[in-house]
Amino acid sequence: MQYSSGTPPVQRLIEEFSRLPGIGPKSAQRLTYHLIRMPAEQAENLASAILSVKTRITLCSKCFHITENDPCTICSDTTRDQSKICVVEQPLDVMALEKTSTYDGLYHVLHGVISPINGIGPDDLKVKPLLQRLIDNDVTEIIMATNPNLEGEATSMFIHKLIEPSGIKITKPARGLPVGGDLEYADEATLGRAIEGRQNF
Amino acid sequence: MTGNRVYKTKAIVLKQMPIGETNRIITFYTRSFGKVAAVARGVRRPGSKFGGSLEILNHVQASIARGRSLDNVNECVVIESYQNLRKNLTAIAEGIYIAELVDTFGEDRSPNFSLFDMLLETLSNLDRLEHREFWILWFEFRLLHVSGFLPEFVSCVECGNGLDRTDHVFDPIAGGVLCPDCVNNYGTDQSWNVSVSALTVLRFFQRSLNLNLRSDSSDPYVDDLVDVKAFLRTYMRYIAERDLKSTGFLDLVRFKES
Numbered sequence: 001m002q003y004s005s006g007t008p009p010v011q012r013l014i015e016e017f018s019r020l021p022g023i024g025p026k027s028a029q030r031l032t033y034h035l036i037r038m039p040a041e042q043a044e045n046l047a048s049a050i051l052s053v054k055t056r057i058t059l060c061s062k063c064f065h066i067t068e069n070d071p072c073t074i075c076s077d078t079t080r081d082q083s084k085i086c087v088v089e090q091p092l093d094v095m096a097l098e099k100t101s102t103y104d105g106l107y108h109v110l111h112g113v114i115s116p117i118n119g120i121g122p123d124d125l126k127v128k129p130l131l132q133r134l135i136d137n138d139v140t141e142i143i144m145a146t147n148p149n150l151e152g153e154a155t156s157m158f159i160h161k162l163i164e165p166s167g168i169k170i171t172k173p174a175r176g177l178p179v180g181g182d183l184e185y186a187d188e189a190t191l192g193r194a195i196e197g198r199q200n201f
Numbered sequence: 202m203t204g205n206r207v208y209k210t211k212a213i214v215l216k217q218m219p220i221g222e223t224n225r226i227i228t229f230y231t232r233s234f235g236k237v238a239a240v241a242r243g244v245r246r247p248g249s250k251f252g253g254s255l256e257i258l259n260h261v262q263a264s265i266a267r268g269r270s271l272d273n274v275n276e277c278v279v280i281e282s283y284q285n286l287r288k289n290l291t292a293i294a295e296g297i298y299i300a301e302l303v304d305t306f307g308e309d310r311s312p313n314f315s316l317f318d319m320l321l322e323t324l325s326n327l328d329r330l331e332h333r334e335f336w337i338l339w340f341e342f343r344l345l346h347v348s349g350f351l352p353e354f355v356s357c358v359e360c361g362n363g364l365d366r367t368d369h370v371f372d373p374i375a376g377g378v379l380c381p382d383c384v385n386n387y388g389t390d391q392s393w394n395v396s397v398s399a400l401t402v403l404r405f406f407q408r409s410l411n412l413n414l415r416s417d418s419s420d421p422y423v424d425d426l427v428d429v430k431a432f433l434r435t436y437m438r439y440i441a442e443r444d445l446k447s448t449g450f451l452d453l454v455r456f457k458e459s
Contacts, residue, residue, distance in 0.1 A: 022221045116297045116447035117216045117257075117304070150257040150293065157290040161457060178247045187252030189282050 010036070062133065064109040064126045066091045074098075074107060081105045086143040087130065087159065089113050089152065093145065105143070108133065113146060114155040122158055131162060144172045207266045207275060210234060213320055214259045215300040219245065227255050227274060229263060230303050230320060235311040239265050239272035254279045258286070258296045260321060283328040291458050292327050294451040295337055299323055301447045302341070302437070306348045315347045332423050334430065339414060341433045342406040350440050353377030354403045359387045364400075371395045371432070373439050393435065399428035 010032060017028035035043055059065070060072035063085075067073070074080065074094070084105025088094055094107050110125040133139070142163060146152035160170055176194030177186055186194070212229035215236075220226050223245040229237045244251045254261055254277040264276040286292040303320055307313065319340060326336040345351040356363050358377030369378045372392035378400070379388055395403075402422050409418070438444055 114450060116294060116450040117301050119446035119449070121450045121453065149253075150287065150297075153287065154290060154293045157293070158454070161290065181248055185250065185252070187254050188279055189253040189256070189284070192284075 059109075063107045064111060064129065065094050065107055079104075083138060083140040084143065085130075085133065085139055085141075086145050087156075088145050089147060089155075097145065103143075105141075110146075110155065113151045114158060115151050116154075122155075125155070127159060127162070130159070134163065134166060134168065139168055141169045141171060144170060148175055207264055208234070209262065209264045211280065211317075212237070212261055212263050213300070213303075213317070213324070214255055214257050214261065215304045216257060217255065223249075225255070226271065228304060229261075229265075230307050230317060231263070231312070232314060232317045233312055235313060236304070236307040236309045237265065237272065238309075239263075239274045240268070241274040241277075244274075251277055253282075256282065258283060258300060258324060260324065281325075283324055285330055286324070286328045289330060291451075291454045292330060292333060294447065294454045295333055296324060296327055298445065298447045298451045299327075299337065299340060301445050302344055305441050305445065306344055313347060316344070319343050319347070334426055335423050338402070338426060338429055338433060339406060341437060342403070343410070345436070345440075346410055351407075352436070354400060354407055357383055359383040366397055366401075368394055368396050369400065371436075373436065391439075395432055396428040398425050399432045402426065402429040403432070 013032045013035065014025070014028045017023050017031050018025055020028075023031070035046075056068050057066050058068075058070060060067045060070055060075055062071045062075045065072050065074065069076075081104050084103075085108050086097065086103060086105055087108045087110060088097070089110055089112065091109055094109060097103055097107075108126070108130050110127065110130075112120060112125050114120060114122060114125065134142075142159075144156040144159065146156045156172060163170060174197050176190065176197055177183065183191070210229075210231040210233040212231040215228045215230050217228070218226045220240065223243050225241050225244045226238055227241050227244075229239065231237050241251055241255050243249045244255055251274070253259075255274070259279055260281040260283075262278045262280055263274060266273045266275050283296070286296055299320065303316065307316060323336055323340040327333050342351075352358070352371070352373070353376060357380035358372075358375050359379060360383050362380050362382075364378060364380055369380070370384045370388055370392050371378050371394070372388055374389050374391055375387050378395065379392070384392075402425070405422065434448070
């Protein structure tokens with residue numbers, strides 16, 4: 001007789017957990033049995049948190065960051081510099097940049113990156129709304145903060161070509177050595193860029 | 202575990218796919234083992250030991266360990282990263298197109314030294330940024346040759362008679378160009394017309410298969426590549442039985458550049 005890991009509701013929850021990124025069948029089983037042992041109140045809190053994320057979170061109509069209120073808190077904050085827009089791939093990148101507390105401008109989330117080998121082109125990203133934002137608002141600087149890999153760079157270059165004729169200043173974050181890293185372990189591309197982008201001491 | 206659990210090989214990075222929190226599945230085209238997919242653990246962290254070595258289109262020396270389902274990348278050192286190519290958007294799109302062709306036509310764990318060497322040579326040619334369209338067509342032609350799909354362009358594929366210098370009908374099922382007499386007997390609804398300008402370049406390629414083309418070999422042909430480009434694109438689509446995904450972006454950036 002084939003071993004069954006439980007009754008249908010248990011099996012269903014295991015299957016639902018296994019759909020999540022980074023969760024394999026074993027982890028899904030562990031999470032499910034942890035939930036079964038959990039007090040009912042905690043489980044309800046978890047369920048309502050999941051539901052509220054799906055029902056109350058939308059995308060900001062200006063920057064496409066995830067938000068409860070449209071426009072998002074960053075776009076509606078008048079103390080921020082409205083003339084700078086930092087273009088990023090994902091909402092998580094906004095959160096990472098916000099943690100630095102060194103950038104006070106606005107953002108624009110592309111929701112992906114140009115990936116020709118996977119058939120993802122500029123039309124699948126929020127590129128057109130970015131161009132419209134530049135027409136509608138008085139923007140003086142665009143910071144292209146896509147990931148420093150081939151697809152991220154290609155996305156930046158593509159957007160750069162579209163914006164270049166407008167004369168808006170386009171910058172990108174410095175590339176170089178990670179804080180706390182050893183020089184001898186840096187790869188040639190990173191080290192080369194670090195030397196190219198060296199600064200006055 | 203046997204002693205040769207870890208294998209070392211020269212490879213080109215064809216594509217990457219995120220998996221788990223910080224890992225990526227890297228598809229390599231290796232010189233010694235053909236197409237190989239392996240997991241690079243922690244590669245998405247900024248402090249990863251791999252650094253930028255696993256970037257798409259890098260020529261690397263990789264050390265890979267056999268795993269139960271997927272192999273694991275142990276170490277990877279860059280041999281050549283084609284920095285000129287990476288600074289030019291159209292060249293990037295062309296490089297990715299070449300990578301997709303190798304991903305489509307290259308076989309898993311079946312070495313093809315010619316294909317690997319052609320890929321390396323083409324990336325170097327693209328990195329020089331001159332006559333890139335010509336080098337891509339030359340790559341496509343030789344890809345058909347090394348994968349056994351090369352049609353006949355010099356004489357009629359059915360009767361073997363020589364062909365006049367004019368437009369002809371190409372039939373992919375017959376496997377080449379048909380003379381006017383054979384079109385009526387052997388032509389199928391899959392056939393299409395090939396212009397004399399496309400045939401001129403295709404025949405030049407066919408004659409040059411055993412030669413190393415130099416950078417000036419392309420000079421007489423670079424201004425007249427539209428038809429041959431269209432022909433090879435259609436034939437590649439016929440063989441792959443689908444549109445290659447990267448052609449949409451390639452056409453878009455080429456159009457914007459022109």
